[in-house]
Amino acid sequence: MTKSRKTFIIILSTILIMLLALLFLFPLIWMIASSMKSESSIYNDLGGIKAFLPGLNPAQWGSAYQKLLGRxxxxxxxxxxxxxxxxxxxxxxxxxxxxxxxxxxxxxxxxxxxxxxxxxxxxxxxxxxxxxxxxxxxxxxxxxxxxxxxxxxxxxxxxxxxxxxxxxxxxxxxxxxxxxxxxxxxxxxxxxxxxxxxxxxxxxxxxxxxxxxxxxxxxxxxxxxxxxxxxxxxxxxxxxxxxxxxxxxxxxxxxxxxxxxxxxxxxxxxxxxxxxxxxxxxx
CATH class of the missing domain: 1.10.3720.10 (MetI-like)
Structure with a gap:
């Protein structure tokens, strides 16, 4: 096996592993991001990249946790x-x-x-x-x-x-x-x-x-x-x-x-x- 072919296989394997890892991380990322949003933002952001991002207002990031601890x-x-x-x-x-x-x-x-x-x-x-x-x-x-x-x-x-x-x-x-x-x-x-x-x-x-x-x-x-x-x-x-x-x-x-x-x-x-x-x- 040539050096260039071996390097290509390593790069391809790394990319596939990273994609597989992201596939398993998506639910976790979405869960954490959704906990840092308002109720309406969760449904409004579904179907887009914003679903995996926290709310734009940092002041709201801990709001759900505070209300949860209060209830x-x-x-x-x-x-x-x-x-x-x-x-x-x-x-x-x-x-x-x-x-x-x-x-x-x-x-x-x-x-x-x-x-x-x-x-x-x-x-x-x-x-x-x-x-x-x-x-x-x-x-x-x-x-x-x-x-x-x-x-x-x-x-x-x-x-x-x-x-x-x-x-x-x-x-x-x-x-x-x-x-x-x-x-x-x-x-x-x-x-x-x-x-x-x-x-x-x-x-x-x-x-x-x-x-x-x-x-x-x-x-x-x-x-x-x-x-x-x-x-x-x-x-x-x-x-x-x-x-x-x-x-x-x-x-x-x-x-x-x-x-x-x-x-x-x-x-x-x-x-x-x-x-x-x-x-x-x-x-």
């Missing part, structure tokens, strides 16, 4: 979502890493069968066991409690699988050296192996945070008090509360979406590394 207790819903997501993230990292450590470094009866069942559970859609989860939460008297949202989301078969694969790649000699120095199993897990698993921690933490933040059906099933609703349920309530203003709908959607975009951009490097570990198990 609804948005800060409360945001705080609920943040608390749920942070609790699920922390719990996911601790529980799944501990389970992955046990499967990787401990030998116990039925280990292979138990791990096989764990992997098999990954093909079971979560919606099919939602009723069973609800019954368990009800038996534990956790209905309308934040724990009902947090506990079922903590453990995940795929997250355990990622941690196990990472710990499998850590040489057993490191564990044996720590044992010779008198370190307990928990000390080895907490002070030796877990600090080495930063890419997997970032991956599991990010995916858990995003999953909890976007969860809608499960909190709607287990929560009855509106003050405990996360932001996703609040969005539905706002969309159904008359009068409905399109710029305020776009504002609440922007509030819900932009944090996830920023989190993904910040942890993108770790996500790639962590997901690569998940497919490189050698045991």
């Amino acid at each position: 609804f207790n948005i800060l409360r819903f945001i705080l609920n979502s943040v608390l749920y997501a942070l609790a699920v993230t922390l719990g996911s990292v601790l529980v799944n890493s501990a389970a992955g450590y046990a499967f990787s470094k401990f030998d116990f009866r039925g280990k292979k069968i138990l791990f096989g069942l764990l992997i098999a559970s990954m093909v079971v859609p979560g919606d099919t066991i939602m009723i069973q989860k609800f019954q368990i939460v009800k038996i534990l008297h956790l209905i309308n409690s934040p724990w009902a949202v947090i506990f079922p989301a903590v453990a995940g078969a795929f997250n355990i699988y990622m941690f196990k694969n990472f710990f499998d790649q850590v040489s057993d000699s490191i564990v044996e050296s720590a044992e010779l120095d008198g370190a307990s199993a928990f000390t080895i897990y907490w002070r030796v192996l877990l600090p080495m698993a930063k890419p997997v921690i970032a991956t599991v933490g990010t995916l858990s945070f995003i999953g909890s933040w976007n969860d809608y059906i499960w909190p709607l099933m287990v929560l009855t008090d509106a003050d405990k609703f996360p932001l996703q349920i609040a969005i539905t309530n706002i969309n159904n509360t008359q009068p409905v203003y399109m710029n305020q709908v776009m504002a609440i959607l922007t509030i819900s979406t932009v944090p996830l975009v920023l989190i993904y951009m910040f942890f993108q490097k770790y996500l790639v590394q962590g997901l690569a570990v998940a497919g490189n198990g050698d045991k």
